[in-house]
Amino acid sequence: MLDAVYHHGVLIHHNCRQFQLSHQLPSLNDTEPLLRNFSDLKEVLNEVANLGDMNPLTYLSPFLDVIKAQNTNGPITEAALSSVAKFLSYGLIDANSMKAANAVESVAYAVIHTKFIGGKSSGSDECVLFKILLVLRSLLLSPPGAFLSDEAVCDMMQSSFRIVFEQHLSPLLRKAAETTLSDMTQLIFTRLPTFSEDARHPYMRKLVMNAKGEKRRRRRKRTETDVDSEKDDLEVVQTTAVTTVSHLPRSSALAATTGNPNITEHTPLVKAEGDAAISEYDMVLTSNPFCDGVSRTNTTFTEKQINKDSAEEKADDADSEGEDDMAVLKDTTTLKQSSCEKRFLEEVEDDIESSGNFVQMPYGLPCCRELLRFLISLSNPLDRKNTESMVVLGLNLLTVALEAAADHLANYSVLLPLLKDNLSRSLLQLLDTEKLPVLAATNRACFLLFESMRSQLKFQLEAYFHKLKSIVSNEQV
Structure with missing residues (x-):
């Protein structure tokens, strides 16, 4: 912990020196509170024997402030994200603590509102985006991640989708975002049997x-x-x-x-303003000159x-x-x-x-339903905005969801209509495609769906067999 604090202090001090040399005094004044936060945290850590006795936000806040700071460059933001990822992987946030829910909500909010000034090369900026994906995945998959609210989980998923759909980013980063989405989807639907269908929600x-x-x-x-x-x-x-x-x-x-x-329909993920050497990293279209990292995007x-x-x-x-x-x-x-x-x-x-109820409830069935509904809409062939890659992504994530919770989906009245109507309709329509990746992903999803829910989807199963019969007949002709 002290090593991370010292490392960030050196980085921020070096950043201040660079601003001094370029005569940008307002930016220097903006970084002074960040330095003071790390200095105060260092004094607190020297007097505390057990980190378990501390409020997690006490040692998380300085790093989260750096992540949200608008005048920090990419390397400093990346270092702060790496430190938060270490805290999560080492289990410093105790899931049994009463303050764990507050801590994970603060981490999620800070990461999806990441702000930093882009560098000369897009590669260094993409390193920051990769760290964002790493923290989002670690946060949701960690034990205290179960205390995240529905809104926080939805924002995290939305941020990952935003990176996947951005064509200006490298294929490697977009593939990493797909992997992150797959892991997060698998966890959410694996926990589906533990979710209750509360009519009072x-x-x-x-x-x-x-x-x-x-x-x-x-x-x-x-x-x-x-x-x-x-x-x-x-x-x-x-x-x-x-x-x-x-x-x-x-x-x-x-x-x-x-x-x-x-x-x-979304705005470019990267927006250069002024000198190309110091371009502001704009991942969202906002009215402010400085932008939030990955939240409140036009991709909703x-x-x-x-x-x-x-x-x-x-x-x-x-x-x-x-x-x-x-x-x-x-x-x-x-x-x-x-x-x-x-x-x-x-x-x-x-x-x-x-x-008037502002109590944060852990995520559950609402988040699961909205994710399922979005994946189904992503696979809709009638929507001309859905490209082939988007349809394949939606089908692949639906396959992950069905693999994790196919035997439990029919037990929830808010999920069953989506499967019987929207999903079945889209899958049957996708069988008419001549694109092999889409056809293969569609048949895979159909197998998982009908294998586990054939008693609830009798009409849809019959229509599926008729489709297959017509496809085979046309091939023979």
Whole structure:
């Protein structure tokens, strides 16, 4: 610990000297608090015999401040990330401590808000991004990582997806991000049997409300359709026309998909400003001249549902008395494509803030469902924004999820509709592709899905066999 403190003190002092030589006094003043933090920490560590008696944030805060500091260069930020990774790997954050949850939340927030000034070469900057991936993976896979909140885990996954989808980065770094996503996905779905489906959770209540709202919208649409049909019939009778016009609402569960969240429209990961020798590393499009490292990106998992007028909600609530709450079994999240994308899991945050409950709950089923929903949307062939590499990535991560928890997915009513409708539909549509990597990944996912859930997916399994039969017949012809 003292070695890490001393090492960072030397690096920051060397950085100050460089700023002095270049006459950038404001930057020097900005680094003085960082030096004082390490000096104070060194004095505290000299007086403490056992690190277990300390609050983890006491020795983590100076390093996290360096990670979030906007005027530090890449090597200093990389060294701070390496130190945090060591603390996690050595188990310095005790999972049995009452303050472990606060510590891991602070680490997650700092890492996904990493700020640093880019160097002359992109290779040194990518080293920092690789350290970010390393810390995110170590944090989630560590024992105290189980105390992370749903929002923190979603942000961590989102940060990794951001790196994977950035074409300007090297293939090696993007492959490392894919490996990180695979490990994190495997852990989340491996823990699925330990998650409980609590109907009182704000996320679950939101799903129930969405299900009821979708039910009411369908009923209103059906009523309006019937009225229009009657009007058309009357007009036809009056004009002695031969044909009538009929309006049939779509009701098939495997009909055309609804709009999926767009994950490909994002800003460049690296944005050079001013002199190319000292370019600010911009991983997000923000209004500030300095940017957050890997959080709140335009690449998002979901978009906020359309708000309804209060009068319409009251009228709908009056009409929906006595409706079955198990309508949540239907995947009814209605998404709206817009120019301004929203942050992942914004619905959960709004519910928590509106209720005034700011207690951080460990991640569980909401995070698992949102990840599953996003992977399914990533594999949707009808979304033209999804490239072949994105579809293959989504299928590979879905395969990891099915390998880890295929026998338990059917036990959760909020997950089963996604598998029966959205995933099955996408997989059946992907079987029509002529691209071998996509076809191979699709069949692999189909095998895992139908092998473990064939009793719940009888219709989908029959459709799958018909698809295979048609493929084989066409090959023989």
